[in-house]
């Protein structure tokens with residue numbers, strides 16, 4: 001009992017359910033050698049005083065300062081790591097033109113490992129500084145640079161799930177940026193999976209290979225089939241884009257006479273370790289297939305405003321039983337912050353609600369079937385992300401990883417608007433969600449290790 005390498009004392013916010021925030025005031029969090037939360041002790045529990053007496057004053061005993069609060073680290077379910085180099089630019093074209101004009105020429109540059117090192121190193125630092133402790137990454141078609149991204153996550157302490165992108169169809173991809181052919185794409189994907197699995201043996205927080213067909217239009221049937229088989233053989237996560245725009249949706253319908261969801265399923269690419277970005281245009285049958293197979297949605301509300309010109313009917317899909325988390329979708333979404341995306345998820349859901357929302361009648365709450373609250377957006381950024389990945393992350397709960405952000409509400413450069421010394425704790429939570437800036441994120445921990453200090 002007294003052998004914990006770390007104990008934290010402080011007030012924490014964590015999701016109980018999508019609707020409900022748990023406020024753990026002055027709780028003790030006992031972390032074991034594997035970086036997992038072994039025990040959470042409430043102030044009225046018998047052991048509480050005894051644990052404090054035994055450990056106080058020692059190096060491993062961390063008492064949060066006044067005005068500091070604990071939140072779970074965020075889980076970003078959709079990041080195009082190479083596109084960080086164009087974040088904030090190139091927001092003016094629709095998806096197909098955007099890919100060909102800006103994005104493919106940029107991604108083609110990652111044959112240069114020095115360039116990859118500087119972009120990926122800066123991105124991982126930036127995401128950690130924004131409170132993101134787990135990230136699901138698309139890299140590029142290049143095996144070496146994709147492996148470098150996994151190594152950078154390993155070294156900087158972030159839990160990274162990384163995919164070498166597959167795009168092999170010569171009709172659909174430019175000659176300067178694509179896999180040579182399906183056979184090469186599959187061989188290199190398998191080599192990548194094995195290399196990341198080997199790397200993972202030495203990494204406390206975990207790095208994982210992800211089978212990553214870019215989206216159906218970029219891949220041949222042979223590649224899609226082979227990728228489904230590799231995911232099954234190595235029990236990996238799978239990621240892609242699904243039903244994300246009118247153009248992509250139409251392409252799949254013409255090619256297979258079915259929707260993306262059913263085509264992906266036929267290739268063995270929907271499982272409880274699959275995360276599909278966007279998915280705005282899923283029909284009810286598609287959504288039911290997601291729920292049945294355990295496939296999750298990476299909801300990217302900022303990106304959707306630019307590239308899907310639509311809003312995900314999140315509330316409806318969640319009620320159908322689909323796991324949903326949040327993604328920044330760098331660089332279609334021009335911010336590294338899941339705080340920004342949590343706020344946008346709330347705003348977008350409100351825009352879908354009145355007037356435009358004729359198809360979604362009011363539910364038992366008496367509101368139209370789209371509105372989500374900041375509690376639910378927080379859930380998406382934390383517990384929902386963990387559930388989508390089937391990993392024990394995103395909650396401050398026994399048996400979960402110690403992945404946390406310590407928020408300083410009194411940071412001199414970004415003091416939050418708290419003027420009442422007895423401010424209600426739920427109000428403080430809301431003020432954090434709406435007002436936090438990187439200056440407020442004082443420390444970030446992943447799997448029991450400190451990975452960022454400000």
Ligand code: XAN
Pocket residue numbers: 080095099103214215241244303307329332
């Ligand atoms: N579909 C995509 N959507 C997106 O938002 N970003 C991408 O890079 C991409 N590729 C296919």
